[in-house]
Amino acid sequence: xxxxxxxxxxxxxxxxxxxxxxxxxxxxxxxxxxxxxxxxxxxxxxxxxxxxxxxxxxxxxxxxxxxxxxxxxxxxxxxxxxxxxxxxxxxxxxxxxxxxxxxxxxxxxxxxxxxxxxxxxxxxxxxxxxxxxxxxxxxxxxxxxxxxxxxxxxxxxxxxxxxxxxxxxxxxxxxxxxxxxxxxxxxxxxxxxxxxxxxxxxxxxxxxxxxxxxxxxxxxxxxxxxxxxxxxxxxxxxxxxxxxxxxxxxxxxxxxxxxxxxxxxxxxxxxxxxxxxxxxxxxxxx
Amino acid sequence: xxxxxxxxxxxxxxxxxxxxxxxxxxxxxxxxxxxxxxxxxxxxxxxxxxxxxxxxxxxxxxxxxxxxxxxxxxxxxxxxxxxxxxxxxxxxxxxxxxxxxxxxxxxxxxxxxxxxxxxxxxxxxxxxxxxxxxxxxxxxxxxxxxxxxxxxxxxxxxxxxxxxxxxxxxxxxxxxxxxxxxxxxxxxxxxxxxxxxxxxxxxxxxxxxxxxxxxxxxxxxxxxxxxxxxxxxxxxxxxxxxxxxxxxxxxxxxxxxxxxxxxxxxxxxxxxxxxxxxxxxxxxxxxxxxxxxxxxxxxxxxxxxxxxxxxxxxxxxxxxxxxxxxxxxxxxxxxxxxxxxxx
Numbered sequence: 001x002x003x004x005x006x007x008x009x010x011x012x013x014x015x016x017x018x019x020x021x022x023x024x025x026x027x028x029x030x031x032x033x034x035x036x037x038x039x040x041x042x043x044x045x046x047x048x049x050x051x052x053x054x055x056x057x058x059x060x061x062x063x064x065x066x067x068x069x070x071x072x073x074x075x076x077x078x079x080x081x082x083x084x085x086x087x088x089x090x091x092x093x094x095x096x097x098x099x100x101x102x103x104x105x106x107x108x109x110x111x112x113x114x115x116x117x118x119x120x121x122x123x124x125x126x127x128x129x130x131x132x133x134x135x136x137x138x139x140x141x142x143x144x145x146x147x148x149x150x151x152x153x154x155x156x157x158x159x160x161x162x163x164x165x166x167x168x169x170x171x172x173x174x175x176x177x178x179x180x181x182x183x184x185x186x187x188x189x190x191x192x193x194x195x196x197x198x199x200x201x202x203x204x205x206x207x208x209x210x211x212x213x214x215x216x217x218x219x220x221x222x223x224x225x226x227x228x229x230x231x232x233x234x235x236x237x238x239x240x241x242x243x244x245x246x247x248x249x250x251x252x253x254x255x256x257x258x259x260x261x262x263x264x265x266x267x268x269x270x271x272x273x274x275x276x277x278x279x280x281x282x283x284x285x286x
Numbered sequence: 287x288x289x290x291x292x293x294x295x296x297x298x299x300x301x302x303x304x305x306x307x308x309x310x311x312x313x314x315x316x317x318x319x320x321x322x323x324x325x326x327x328x329x330x331x332x333x334x335x336x337x338x339x340x341x342x343x344x345x346x347x348x349x350x351x352x353x354x355x356x357x358x359x360x361x362x363x364x365x366x367x368x369x370x371x372x373x374x375x376x377x378x379x380x381x382x383x384x385x386x387x388x389x390x391x392x393x394x395x396x397x398x399x400x401x402x403x404x405x406x407x408x409x410x411x412x413x414x415x416x417x418x419x420x421x422x423x424x425x426x427x428x429x430x431x432x433x434x435x436x437x438x439x440x441x442x443x444x445x446x447x448x449x450x451x452x453x454x455x456x457x458x459x460x461x462x463x464x465x466x467x468x469x470x471x472x473x474x475x476x477x478x479x480x481x482x483x484x485x486x487x488x489x490x491x492x493x494x495x496x497x498x499x500x501x502x503x504x505x506x507x508x509x510x511x512x513x514x515x516x517x518x519x520x521x522x523x524x525x526x527x528x529x530x531x532x533x534x535x536x537x538x539x540x541x542x543x544x545x546x547x548x549x550x551x552x553x554x555x556x557x558x559x560x561x562x563x564x565x566x567x568x569x570x571x572x573x574x575x576x577x578x579x580x581x582x583x584x585x586x587x588x589x590x591x592x593x594x595x596x597x598x599x600x601x602x603x604x605x606x607x608x609x610x611x612x613x614x615x616x617x618x619x620x621x622x623x624x625x626x627x628x629x
Contacts, residue, residue, distance in 0.1 A: 014357035015442025098411075099403060126440055127560075130399040133367070137403035142492045143367055145396045159496065165392040165502040173493045246287070246408030248456035250421050250435060251374050255448045264605060267612030269620050275592070276624040277610055284590050285512065285536060285625070 002058035002156055003175075005049040007115035008105060008135070009042040009062050009077060012072040012125040038073045041120025043080075043188040046179040048150065049118050050081045050189065056153060058115075059083045063108055065093060065101065068206035074225055078199040079191035087204045088114075090229040092241045098126075100244035102134035107233035110140060116158070117178040121146060132180035141172050145180045199223070287406040287454040292432065294384030299374070300346055300354070301393055302451040303365065309468065309508070310389030316469035317416055318387055319350040323433055324418045327384070327535045328352045334373055336363035342478075349469050356476065357379075359484040361491060365393050368491050369490040372398050374463065377482065378405055383456050385434050387416070390460040398460050401559055408451035409458040410436035421450050428474045434459065443583035445562045455511035464508040465587075499561070505539050506557050512538030512569045514583070515558055516626055518545040519574025519595060520614065526551045529573055530619045534621050541565070543581045559584035561575040573614050577602025594618070 013034040047239055049060045062077035064070045067086040086110050096104065103115060110118055117139070122129035129145070136143035152159040152256035159172040163182055171286040180217060200217070208214045218224040230240055267269045281286045288294075298318045301308040315331065322329035327519040330353040331346040333339060345352040357373050374397075378386065388394035390412045402409035422429045434457040436449040451457045481557045507513060514533040520526050526546070541558045542551065560563055560580040570588035573580060577593070577600055585591070586605050593606035594614050603609045610617055 013441075015444065063500040097408065098399070099406070099408065102403060124442060126411075128399075128441075129395050130402075130409060130411055132398035133396060133405035137371075137400045143396070143400065144493070163392070164498075166501075166503060167498070169495060169499075170497040171493045171495050185594075247410060247436075247449050248369045248421075248451065250419075250449060250450045253448075254444065262606050262609050265608050265610045267610055267617050267620075269623070272617070272620045273624045273628070275555075275610075276621065276628050278591065279569065280628055285580055 003052055003115045003153070004058055004113060005060045005110050005116045005118060006059060007049045007053055007062050007082070008044045008109075008117070008119035008131070009046065009064045009073050010037045010039040010120075010123045011036050012123050013037075015124050016022075036069065036072065036117070038076050039120055039123045041122060041181060041183050042073075043120070043260045044183050044185045045120050045179070046077055046080060046082065046116040047188040048179070048181050049116070051186070052116065052150070052153065053081075053083075060265055061086060061112055063088065063113075064103070065089070065105060065108075068204060070220060071204040071207050071225060072202070075199060075202055076191070077220070078202055078225075079196045080189055081195055084096070084203075084226070086228060087203075088228050089206060091236065094213070095242040095245060096240065097245035097247045098128055098134055099246060100240055102131050102138050103239040103244060104230070104233065104235055105135050105139035107235045108228060110205050111228075111233070112279040115175045116133070117176070119142070119178070119180055121182050127181070130226070133180060134219040136178035139147050139176075139178065141176045141178055143178045143180070144171060144173065147179045147181050150238060158201045163250045171245045183240060216265055225242070288378065288382045289455060292453050293327060293355075294323075294382050295328045296325065296385045297355075297383045297387065297456075298329075298351070298574060299386070299388045299394065299397070300333040300342070300538050300542055301365075301448045302335055302339060302342060303393075305335070307345065308389055308391055308393075309341055310391055310461070310463045311393070313369070313466040314387050314389060315346065316349040316541050317461075317466045318385075319352075321385065321416060321418060321434070322352070322452050323385070325620050328448065330355055331375060331382070332374060333357070334362050334370055343477075343479045345471070348473055348475050349470040350475075352477050354479050355482055356479055357482045359486060361486055362484065363486070364495055364629055365397075367396055367400055368489050368492055369486050370397055371404060372490055372566055373482075374401055375404050376485070376563050378456060386458045387457045388458075390462045390493065394460045394551070396456060405456070405458075407454050407456055407458055408449075410438060411450040411460050413459045413461045414443055415437045416459065416461065421452060433457070435624045437562065442605055443579045464566070465539070469596055496571055505552070506540055507539055507556070507558065507563045507565050510539035510565070511567055512536045512571075513541045513558070513565055513567045513585075513588075514538055514542030514573060515543065516546050516551065516573045517543040517573060517575030517581075518549060519576065520551060521574070522549075525552045525615070530612065531624060532571065532573070532618050536569070536624050538567075538569070543575055545576070545578075555604045572606070572619070573604050575602050577601045577605070577608050617626060
């Protein structure tokens with residue numbers, strides 16, 4: 001039986017590789033200096049979907065919500081083997097928290113009629129792990145989080161192994177289902193040369209800046225990446241963007257690494273003896 | 287969502303598996319009771335399980351709960367997203383609490399977002415601190431008092447965000463394991479136990495648990511007074527023996543950075559930082575750790591920090607109380623000698 005898989009992917013700043021160049025002089029982060037990347041665990045989700053297609057047949061559609069620049073990760077998904085890609089972009093999506101984001105994504109996923117929805121456990125910019133379960137609730141389907149392996153997929157039943165933090169669980173459920181995938185699940189494949197050649201000119205309408213001629217040309221060649229806005233999704237605006245977001249930011253502080261009375265100890269036996277003595281006297285050890 | 291209800295209680299989801307409460311739930315009881323006192327409302331734990339969990343109510347009360355809402359049903363024996371979601375959803379609409387807190391355990395992170403979405407309320411993940419405060423919208427001058435300030439690191443630990451939710455309640459948050467102190471039990475505390483009738487059936491259990499395996503954690507970093515942690519700078523798995531030796535002679539536990547774990551020096555149970563365990567021991571000794579912010583966010587609350595590194599400019603020294611520049615292969619044996627002679 002072939003399955004229709006939808007993978008949610010996100011373009012994120014590479015928060016794991018903050019180098020000196022990305023730091024401002026006051027110790028804060030210069031976000032503009034960080035490269036934008038494919039959220040790592042979303043690559044594991046994409047790989048899991050591609051493996052389902054390899055084994056059972058079917059289709060893999062990648063969906064990203066974001067600015068037009070997020071077209072990059074959709075192209076990347078096509079290079080790696082996705083059959084179709086959709087960019088959800090609209091100015092009115094701005095300031096969406098996880099609840100509003102999951103509502104908007106649910107409108108898009110409903111149009112795709114997925115058997116299996118996959119996403120990474122969490123994105124490295126927010127690390128919330130909330131959008132997956134919230135999207136499952138909005139779609140009214142079963143969720144299985146922290147998935148590390150699909151054990152069996154047969155007809156409308158799926159069995160997976162999930163990480164429970166202090167061990168694992170093997171669980172079974174009926175489709176449709178939403179899986180959130182962890183990085184231990186697999187090693188994502190790299191872009192295939194054939195897919196790269198085929199899709200390197202694929203663009204979203206936003207990237208073509210509305211040039212009707214070019215849009216038509218790419219559409220005829222099958223290289224136009226789908227782009228959906230909130231009107232197309234028939235989204236209810238009260239659940240989108242700032243209005244749809246119950247959580248608000250009260251304050252943002254940059255973490256400035258401050259020295260707090262550091263005492264230099266000589267790397268000699270005497271220096272270390274004195275330090276240990278101090279720690280015993282103040283009851284830190286002993 | 288429920289309306290803003292200033293008389294609403296403060297709730298903690300009391301997570302239990304096989305009749306044992308999670309440490310994070312107990313940790314939350316201390317902060318939850320403080321928040322409730324500040325707001326002048328009752329503090330309640332919400333306990334779900336099969337018909338054997340009732341004895342846990344006393345423990346929850348001894349650790350700080352004024353009340354326990356007890357939902358018992360044979361189908362609640364094992365945690366499942368849908369069944370637990372349904373029971374707590376009903377309780378929220380019945381009692382309209384103003385704050386609902388969860389531990390940021392894999393279970394809490396599975397349940398809380400599903401529930402927040404169903405209730406259409408806000409949720410903040412992985413908080414490291416919770417306070418009561420006020421918020422003013424500058425444009426309109428509207429002021430909101432006595433809000434839950436949900437404080438969490440974001441952006442890979444490089445910023446600290448304070449999140450609020452002033453109009454669509456309850457205010458919900460998950461709280462990281464190990465960031466709040468474990469309260470002391472008071473065996474004489476009295477509280478109220480409220481038995482709830484549960485309306486669920488087999489259809490609320492769409493998942494079948496086929497097999498399960500529980501691995502006891504090899505190390506309990508959160509409970510250790512002394513932690514000796516090694517980073518990539520330790521150099522090799524063999525060299526990591528020095529980290530174990532130093533930890534042993536101090537009665538402490540060995541820890542590691544993500545880099546050291548990724549290099550295979552030690553297994554993942556020992557990882558400290560943004561993606562590992564958050565610790566706050568009396569003494570933290572950082573060996574060959576450069577001090578990436580992701581690591582610092584998991585250990586910078588330690589009472590005393592000793593850092594040993596051969597790079598005098600390593601960022602770890604910015605948070606260290608004792609800075610030792612040099613070769614760890616020479617320094618650690620000298621430290622062990624000093625400790626053995628003095629202690």
